[in-house]
Amino acid sequence: MMDAPLTSAYTDAERRHFLRYTRTRSWPMLQRFPVGDELHTELLAQMLASSAETIRALESSLAEEAGAVAARLLTDPEHRAAVARLPFRPDDRIVAVGDSITADRLGWFDLLAHSVGSGPVLVNLGVSGNTTADVLERFDVVEAARPTRVLLMLGTNDVRVHGRTGGHRMTTAPETERNLRALVDLVTRDLGATVTVITPPAVDQRRIDEFFRDGPVRWRADEVAEVAEVVRKVAPDAVDLHTATADQRPDHLLEPDGVHPSRTGQRFILSRIVAELGARS
Template identity: 30%
Template sequence: MGCCPSLSTPFFFKGTEKKGELYNMTTIHQQQLEKLIQFQHPEKILDFLPGLTETQIATLFQLDTADYQRLKSRFQEQVRETAQSLLDDAAFADGIDRLPFQPGEIVLGLGESSTDDLLSWLELLRQAFELRRPHDQVRFVNAGVSGQTTTQALRSLTATLLQKPNWLICFVGANDVQRIGFPLAKSLVSLEETARNVAAIQHLAATQTKARQIWIIPPLVVSERIAANPFFQRLQLTWNNEDLIALGDLLRRKSGDVLDLQALFGNPTSPDLMYPDGLHPSLAGQQAIVRALVKHLIERNT
């Protein structure tokens, strides 16, 4: 999607691609198709097209509408079950009760595939909140787009902010440090440009809304998994922990309210918290993120 492969694409096609057929839909197995639907949401990319229907979106995946809806409903059910499991922990349930979101407020998550994921921290937070505090009518907006850099997030920000969020949770930057081509391995966005983009996002959000901003620092990757991924190797894609550490340092300097996933996931990153591609948080990782975010919001509000 977009000008470059998204963060999620390599995981879907790992081990299934044939030479010259990296994106041939006829070669995708059911598991890969489910992962595409989990992470790729054309309606966000094609939002300039009026009246885009689920039937049209299903066609893009070569599915009929019923099958597409059935697959999406599986993720919705998995989110509900996982959120309920989280709420079975009395401490987490108490945390949801104490979250400082006021009735009718809007919580907007700006991010890439780690947010766009149908099983993401934001979807878990949405479901847990709705199960625990349904009468508060807090609206959660998932503005994550797989593959999005800070440059692309900035490009669409003024439209995004028209929703006037009360809370803006930013989880971006991992795509900025993606490197393309061997041995040059140029990053998509330089660290200096990332710094300017972050400053611009912060300024626009502060001047055009009254939203409280929270920035999430992306975790480190599992380097050996990335190095072993045939899709990454064929397209000459890589992510370096040195770049992610530099990004983390930048966000700590630039952002006052920061949730640090590099500290949470560890260095080296715990493999259990990442999918087999070494790049994306697994469901266990997403649960760790939402737990940490709830705790962070409560601590910052006391």
């Protein structure tokens, strides 16, 4: 692979933000036709007009931050007890399937992996931008991860709307329902795994309208709520993250775009999922 010329087009802060939500190792094509770690690093370096050394340093800093946050959370006796109640066996393979909310290297699933420690294997298959249809298409990747338990959080991008003058939604509510039912069936029947379905967190319409005002992409809070209702219909025992986050103040749970959870929001998501899973064990 030829070296791209390094430029100052991106700051390290911008590169770090991009890496926070981008996991090339979870991309379907690179799962089906795997490449070595060095090529993953080189790919990201090319994409970000950077050096491989910078990419490795930024990825390490994100992992260290997630580990430090998890360690601080475990100093809370209540959180530590909730983690201890999780229904995970030492030989479990826990696979998270979702979009950027799950792919986030500072997000709930990475914090969970750092909190659980040794024993069960935790695999993050979150891919930024994924809809329920995207995950259905890459279900072979989920199967290849050999999960015993799948944590499934999808739906935010199903209602993503494209177009500056019109508005074309990625997936209709009936399509989302069909896709979710298919995914649950595939996990439980084809893979013989346990599935925990999670509603997407609430979004903030005011922030979305401001952040995406001049862009060709947007979301509607009421349509995210509609998807959450579809999830509850498909899986009545779903972890209802949407209701839990809608009851909170969005200014500290969400990033400025009004869609992605902030660091505080990701910790809140972790606490809700851990509490729900522990209560069901």
